[in-house]
Amino acid sequence: MISEFQDLSDKIEQLAALVGSLRQENAQLRQTNLLLNEVNTALLERLVEAQHRIEAVIEQLPAPAAAEEDADTEPLHTEASR
Helix, strand or coil: CHHHHHHHHHHHHHHHHHHHHHHHHHHHHHHHHHHHHHHHHHHHHHHHHHHHHHHHHHHHCCCCHHHHHHHHHCCCCCCCCC
16 A cells, blocks of 8 residues: 555656646747747838838839830731731
8 A cells, every 4th residue: 555655656746747847848938939929020020111112112113104005006017907
């Protein structure tokens, strides 16, 4: 009977050690998660900033309408018109 209590006591100690290590791992994972969320937020901000800069550059580009007007005014050379 004493050996059964000793076995139970050993198992309780193992369980307590496991719980402690899991708590420590959980705390580390929470820290990593917070850090990764901060990095993700910073990257999203950079992405939005880059998108705004690209949109500003696109707005400064000349409109392609001039090229389309030239194409519309040129006569078409087809077999029927020759």
